[in-house]
Amino acid sequence: MRFFHLADVHLGAVPDKGTAWSDERARGIYESFYQVLETARLEQVDGVFICGDLFHRQPLLRELKEVSYHFARCAPVRIFIIAGNHDPVTERSNYVNYSWPDNVIFFKGDACARTYISEWNCYIYGLSYHDREIIRPLYANLRPDLFGAAAPDSTHILLAHGGxxxxxxxxxxxxxxxxxxxxxxxxxxxxxxxKSGRIAYSGALEPVDKEDEGPHGYMEGEVTAKGVRVRFVPQATWTYVNLNVEINGQMSWEEIKDRAKQLMDRAVKPGRKAVFKVTIIGTRDMDMVWDLDELYRLGQVIQVTDASEYDIDIERLYSQNKDNLLGRFIERAKDLDMDEDMKKKVLYYGIRSLYDTGDR
Incomplete structure (x- = not known):
């Protein structure tokens, strides 16, 4: 028996909301999900396990109908679903009375239940969230034998959400x-x-926010005579990329922007799309004038951080500013009774503050 294990699809989410590409991101989550279902159909996978947070919030009736259409197209692939903390089965949820296609099994209850698929000699277990938070350890002491006798040599698979x-x-x-x-x-x-291969998080199918770094996709598994074998399958079209742009005190602002753009172009793999979190590192000239907002206009940039330091020659700076506020600050800071590392920090942050405010 072969299966796909996925979770945290978050249909209806709008990643990077307010950006020029957020609508494309929202559509991309649906497209990625439907692609997985189509792959399951074409490869004649036996089952698809959706382990919570299929939707980013309570699904609308029209959204359930749309998803049901794609589920029905998958038949005879069987679909097993539990609701997670983002789309719990609340009293007014459209999940409550919804009629799914014949190939869909939705574990609607808040207590663990099981269903037996005789063709696979396999029991599938699951429960749904009925609240956004559940602090009770509902999976504690949960065992297949608590549900009564089972068929000989049967396989037992639990769908779970949380942790x-x-x-x-x-x-x-x-x-x-x-x-x-x-x-x-x-x-x-x-x-x-x-390590045992018996427990896995599939991860989100597509990254949902800028903290969702790294690969995203689903688990593909197979039940064999030796047990269950599982491997991760990359699926996501989009990815978040941490981009460090290293600079030095000799570079101009235009050169820095060009370097950032070149690094962004190199980071995007064929067939993939990237959203960048840009960090400026290295040293810059004290008189550098820049507008970090311009980096957002280079492409799909969601975050810009300045982690650079001024390229400071304390003695030269002091000799050029002896008669003003900056020079007097340096003179007093150098006489402070503290270790050299701490004194260096005081000088650096004080000088930077005076330069940034123009009060020198």
Whole structure:
């Protein structure tokens, strides 16, 4: 039996909201999700496990209908769903009375239930969030044998969501030895696979915000006579890239911008799209005049940080400014009773403050 394990799709999210590319990002999440479903159909995968946060918030009825259409197109692929903390089954949720296609099994209850798929000789377990936060360890002491007798040589797969203090706390060592052959987790947006191979976070299908760095996609698994084998499959079209632009005191502002643009162009892989978090590092001339907002106009830049330092020659600066406020500050700072490293910091930050405010 082959399966795809995915989670944290967050349909309806608008990453980087307010930017020129945010609408494209929102559409891209749907497109990526539908592509995975189409891949499952074409490759004749047996099941798709969606382990919470299919939607970024409560789904509208029209959104459920749209997703259901794509699920039905996947048949005979079976779809198994649990709701997560972003799309819980609340009293007024459209999940409550929604009729899914015949190939979809939605674990709607807030207590763990199981279903048996005889063709696979496999039991699938799951429960849904009914609140945005659940601090009770609902997976503690959970074991397949608590649900009664099982078919001989059957496989047991748990769909789960959470793992932190506010979203179903988990003792992973205990859960790993609870008797499940595979535990498919959602909630954490980065993929992770336990050394045993029995527990995995698929991570978010696409990055949802600028903290979602690294690869994104889903887990592909296969149940064999030797157990469950799982591998990560990259899927995301978009990625966040940390871009360090190293400068020196000899560079002009135009040169710095050109270097940043060149680095951005090199960082984008074919067929992928990037959103950049730019950090300026190195040293710059004391008289450098720049407008960091101009870096946002170089491309899809979501964050700019100035971590550079002034290229300061204390003695030269003092000799040029003996008769003004800056010179008097340097003279007093040099006489402070403290270690040299701390004195250097006081001089640096004081000089930078005076230059930045123009009060010298």
């Amino acid at each position: 932190d203090s506010r979203h179903i706390p988990v003792h992973f060592n205990e859960l790993e030895n609870a008797g499940f052959d595979y535990i498919a987790f959602g909630h954490i947006h980065r993929p992770w696979l336990a």
